Amino acid sequence: xxxxxxxxxxxxxxxxxxxxxxxxxxxxxxxxxxxxxxxxxxxxxxxxxxxxxxxxxxxxxxxxxxxxxxxxxxxxxxxxxxxxxxxxxxxxxxxxxxxxxxxxxxxxxxxxxxxxxxxxxxxxxxxxx
Numbered sequence: 001x002x003x004x005x006x007x008x009x010x011x012x013x014x015x016x017x018x019x020x021x022x023x024x025x026x027x028x029x030x031x032x033x034x035x036x037x038x039x040x041x042x043x044x045x046x047x048x049x050x051x052x053x054x055x056x057x058x059x060x061x062x063x064x065x066x067x068x069x070x071x072x073x074x075x076x077x078x079x080x081x082x083x084x085x086x087x088x089x090x091x092x093x094x095x096x097x098x099x100x101x102x103x104x105x106x107x108x109x110x111x112x113x114x115x116x117x118x119x120x121x122x123x124x125x126x127x128x129x
Contacts, residue, residue, distance in 0.1 A: 008070045010035060010054070011044035016071040017080045019056055019063060029057070053087065064088040 011026040014035065020026040027044035029035050034057040035042050042054075048067055056063040064087045071083040115123065 006070070008048045008072060009044060010042055010046040010048050013048045013067070013071060014054075014056065016074045017065075017084050018074070018077055019058055019065070034058075062088065062092050064092070 011023055011030055014020050014026040014029070015023040020029065026035075030042055030044040030046070033041045036055040037046070037052055039055075048070060050067050050069065052067045054063075054065050054067070056065060066085040066087050067083075068085055069083045071080065074080075
C-alpha cells in the first residue's frame with residue numbers, strides 16, 4: 001500500500017498545486033494537449049515524478065513548472081508553491097501580461113454592441129419626429 005501512495009496522476013497534481021480550479025479542468029487540459037512533458041502531450045493518468053518539467057497552458061497564462069515534491073491533496077496557495085518551481089521564461093510572462101492588459105479590460109469597443117444611453121435618447125428623438 002505504501003507504493004500506491006507514491007503514484008500521483010498529473011491531473012491531480014496540477015489541481016493540488018492550484019494551477020487549475022478543478023480536477024476536471026486539469027484533466028480536460030491534458031486531453032486537449034495543453035499539458036506537455038518534453039514537448040509530448042500527456043494523458044491525465046500520467047504518473048508525476050520529481051524533477052519532471054511540464055509546459056502547462058491555463059486560461060490565465062502559460063506555465064513552465066518543475067516538480068520538486070509530490071502533493072496528493074489540495075492545500076492553501078502558500079503551501080502549494082513549495083511543491084513546484086516556476087521556471088517560466090520572462091519573455092513568456094511579458095507576452096501574456098501584455099495580452100491580458102488589452103484583452104480583459106471589460107470596456108466595450110467603440111461603435112460595437114448596444115447603443116449608450118445618450119445614443120438611445122438621440123435615436124428616440126429621431127424616431128419620434
